[in-house]
Amino acid sequence: MIEKNEDAAQHCPSELQFARPDNQDEPLDPDTEALLSQLSDEPTERDALAVRAARALRTSKQFNTFPCLDVSEIPVVDDLYGRMSVLVEDLAKHGDYAEVRAEYCRLSLLMNLEGVMAPAFRPALFTGKKKGDDVFNKIHRDQIVIDCHWLHSTKQSIVLRPKDIEYKPLFCHDRAFPIALAWDFAKEKWKSDHRVVDMLRLTRLQQIQLLALRESKLKCQVESIEKGSRKDGHFRPAPLSLFIQGLNAWCERDRRIYAHRRGYEAVWRAAVYLGASASMRQIGELASLMQGLPQLDDKTIRCKLKNIQRHILDYVEGLGVASPQALRGDFKSGGVEKGY
Known part of the structure; x- marks a missing residue:
């Protein structure tokens, strides 16, 4: 008893x-x-x-199915970014993804339909769980569906291999998005590089917009920009942190820049993420998707890049805390070159 x-x-x-x-x-x-x-x-x-x-x-x-099976049945919501921010804050407090999953997925699909802010640049989920917890696999599957819906909603060009034709409806812009098929695609236990490069053949510009559909090399490159590292017993600050430090100093020297700091950060990140081969149009497009704002013209982007070089990068490099290459990225073309 x-x-x-x-x-x-x-x-x-x-x-x-x-x-x-x-x-x-x-x-x-x-x-x-x-x-x-x-x-x-x-x-x-x-x-x-x-x-x-x-x-x-x-x-x-x-978690056996995606929580939203029909995008057209999701009720319209005002202030999507604000609601997503509140949801993320709540998740950080209790750490139970299952509790917020349905609302997170609904808000994500609605933001996709707006088409102004890419999934990768929305408020990030934080569960507080340790590395290896199964919740990360569950979040990853949901985010693959969200990424596919973003590519469909923004009418991006995806050319699949002939052998993967069964997934073609995911990217047919003249048809409703097949969520059930996207969920089947997300559940497949493929390596990221196979899914992203072999099957979808996503460009760098497309991958940077996405949460889950990124090849391993790009993930490492972006992480090297956003996070610090330790080498030979010495800690090296993240290039992003050094850039923001230089941006703060510029704002102190010229208070008019405070109103434009978010735009300058977006342009620098877009330029470094895309690499030296990127055009002004590509940099402007990615910077706009980071902020959820209309795209700036090429002349304005070029002017901002020159100001970044003169007022931020030269300043930080002059302090001797970072090499020029660290602040301009480390991609295959050598990063954003001086004089842009």
Whole structure:
């Protein structure tokens, strides 16, 4: 006979509340109902374990499909960026992706339909989970669907291999986006390079816009720009941090720049991410997708790049804390060259 446990009795009601759907009229699936039907009138330790098992079962089944099966049925929402920011802040507090998943996916698809801010530059998810936790695989699958929908919504050109023709409807701009097919595509256990390079043949400009569909080499290159590193026992600040430091100093020297700092950061990041071979149009397009703003003309982009060189890069390099190459990236063409 199992003795009653006061601690279990205290926690079981709240556990039970989480085990059942938010809508009490919504029927439970048979497996979950079978677990909960064994609960006694007065909560015990065994009951608490049963409720936890039921909640885990419901969570695992929740991730069997994408939470939004028809984009056209998603209600219109105002201030998508603001709502996404609040959701991300809430997730950072409790760390339960399952709790925010449906809303995150809905907001992401609606932002895709707007087509003004690319998925990679929206508020980032932070669960607080350690590396290797299965939640990252679940988030990754959802983000593959979101990335595919962004490419479809923004009518980007994707040329698949003949052998991958079954996924062609994902990128047919004159048809509704097939979410079920995108979910099947996301569930396949392929290496990133195979999915991104061999199958979709995404360009660098396309990949940088996306959350999950990036080849491994690009991931490493972007990380080397955004994060610091340690070599020979010495820590090297991230080039992005050094750039922002120089941008802050320029704002101190000329307070008029405060109103334009976000734009200058976007142009620098776009130029460094894309590399020296990028055109002004490509840099301007990516910078606009980072901010969710209209694209600037080539002349304005060229002027901003010259100002970045003169007022930020030369300043930071003059401090002796970074090499010219560090601030201009380290891509195959040598990064953004001086004199642009």
